[in-house]
Amino acid sequence: MKRNITTTINGEARELAVETFHSLLDALRNAAGLTGTKKGCDVGDCGACTVILDGAPVCACLVLAAETDGCNVTTIEGLQSAPGSLHPLQESFMMLGGAQCGFCTPGILMMAKALLDENPNPTDDEIRFGIAGNICRCTGYTKIIDAIRDAAVQLRQEAKGGGKS
Amino acid sequence: MRPFDLLQPKTTDEAIALLARHGSRACLLAGGTDLLVEIKEGIRAPDVLIDAKHLPGMRDLVVSSSEGLRFGALVTARELETSPAVKDFYHGLWQALRELGSIQVRNRATVAGNVCRASPSADTLPPLIADGAVVAIMGPAGERHVTLEDFFTGAGKTVLNGDEIVTGFSVPKPLPGTGKCYVKHGRRKAMELATVGVAVTMTMTGDTCSSIRIALGAVAPTPIRARKAEAVLAGKKPDIELIAQCGAIAATETSPISNIRGSADYRRRMVEELVQRAITAAMEAAR
Numbered sequence: 001m002k003r004n005i006t007t008t009i010n011g012e013a014r015e016l017a018v019e020t021f022h023s024l025l026d027a028l029r030n031a032a033g034l035t036g037t038k039k040g041c042d043v044g045d046c047g048a049c050t051v052i053l054d055g056a057p058v059c060a061c062l063v064l065a066a067e068t069d070g071c072n073v074t075t076i077e078g079l080q081s082a083p084g085s086l087h088p089l090q091e092s093f094m095m096l097g098g099a100q101c102g103f104c105t106p107g108i109l110m111m112a113k114a115l116l117d118e119n120p121n122p123t124d125d126e127i128r129f130g131i132a133g134n135i136c137r138c139t140g141y142t143k144i145i146d147a148i149r150d151a152a153v154q155l156r157q158e159a160k161g162g163g164k165s
Numbered sequence: 166m167r168p169f170d171l172l173q174p175k176t177t178d179e180a181i182a183l184l185a186r187h188g189s190r191a192c193l194l195a196g197g198t199d200l201l202v203e204i205k206e207g208i209r210a211p212d213v214l215i216d217a218k219h220l221p222g223m224r225d226l227v228v229s230s231s232e233g234l235r236f237g238a239l240v241t242a243r244e245l246e247t248s249p250a251v252k253d254f255y256h257g258l259w260q261a262l263r264e265l266g267s268i269q270v271r272n273r274a275t276v277a278g279n280v281c282r283a284s285p286s287a288d289t290l291p292p293l294i295a296d297g298a299v300v301a302i303m304g305p306a307g308e309r310h311v312t313l314e315d316f317f318t319g320a321g322k323t324v325l326n327g328d329e330i331v332t333g334f335s336v337p338k339p340l341p342g343t344g345k346c347y348v349k350h351g352r353r354k355a356m357e358l359a360t361v362g363v364a365v366t367m368t369m370t371g372d373t374c375s376s377i378r379i380a381l382g383a384v385a386p387t388p389i390r391a392r393k394a395e396a397v398l399a400g401k402k403p404d405i406e407l408i409a410q411c412g413a414i415a416a417t418e419t420s421p422i423s424n425i426r427g428s429a430d431y432r433r434r435m436v437e438e439l440v441q442r443a444i445t446a447a448m449e450a451a452r
Binding site (some may be wrong): 061064 | 170171196198202205214241258263267268272353356
């Protein structure tokens with residue numbers, strides 16, 4: 001029950017041979033070799049596998065790889081704008097201690113990117129609501145929320161043409 | 166995951182024929198946020214998934230105060246949740262949608278899936294029943310319509326035949342002076358299944374309650390209407406005593422189970438309290 005699919009991953013069209021019963025998560029990690037997307041619970045409860053599918057954040061464990069034929073997927077490997085640079089969210093998570101063990105971090109970064117794409121100036125309550133499906137067992141979330149709020153400021157300044165302070 | 170084949174029909178007729186051919190070996194796939202979990206956990210073991218996502222005409226979402234709400238079976242929970250008109254005119258449904266899983270889940274999950282899964286605790290069912298939603302069903306003999314209230318026959322069981330597909334929903338337009346509320350009671354604030362869910366849709370004419378529908382989730386094998394409680398308030402001027410009586414009677418209409426999320430007695434007591442809160446909020450919204 002092999003399927004050949006063509007999925008655009010991080011801007012690059014990738015031809016992948018997948019099984020009909022493989023999740024997008026397994027296809028990303030095994031067939032595409034992109035292991036930045038983490039497998040936590042594998043049943044949609046933890047958010048560690050969050051990727052952006054055609055503009056919408058989803059749990060890659062709850063999508064069949066075969067369903068993504070012809071779709072656009074952005075993973076943590078595609079978050080940075082250029083090789084060697086970091087996305088403002090990544091900078092903020094580093095500066096403000098938003099990551100501890102780091103296992104939930106790729107999923108939280110992708111969810112935060114989707115959140116800020118939709119709402120560039122969220123309240124703390126809106127940030128909490130946005131990342132409600134991303135479980136972190138280390139941080140207690142305070143520094144994650146600080147980092148997302150900080151990145152939102154940076155991104156708004158960049159959008160205004162002010163660049164990074 | 167346990168191996169299965171994936172069929173992707175392009176027409177509803179083709180999908181119905183595939184369902185008829187494969188029978189109980191097949192499951193219909195919409196968002197997959199429940200089905201794929203059940204396959205991974207060994208609760209279901211289909212040999213074939215029939216993917217509904219390429220079926221035509223099931224992604225429409227029409228909502229306004231004059232026309233009511235109509236949406237196809239492939240409209241995601243998140244699409245409904247982010248519609249300002251759904252928030253304004255179907256506020257109970259909107260509140261329930263925000264309680265369903267996470268944003269990641271709601272970007273895939275459909276209300277049709279929530280309905281067909283027929284979990285007693287499903288969040289979207291009580292507000293849709295309180296609003297009088299009707300399910301459109303397509304089968305070999307053509308189309309039929311069933312009120313959502315009559316759609317469920319037991320926990321996980323519905324009136325759907327094996328070769329029928331839910332194609333969409335229509336919900337009546339709100340009458341002037343209508344307020345709605347959904348209250349979910351759980352053990353935590355997010356990523357939770359309801360211990361009790363209460364939906365109220367209430368229309369006020371001046372100080373009088375001209376109509377009220379109360380729907381309860383997670384307190385019976387299916388979502389239920391609390392008709393005796395509704396009768397307490399219908400045609401009356403609600404005050405604190407009447408609303409308290411309404412809550413107490415609603416609790417007697419339930420048949421909850423005890424499980425990890427709460428005992429039967431606890432659920433009945435919470436119904437008594439939450440019905441009062443939901444009525445108070447709906448009445449406030451009706452002004």
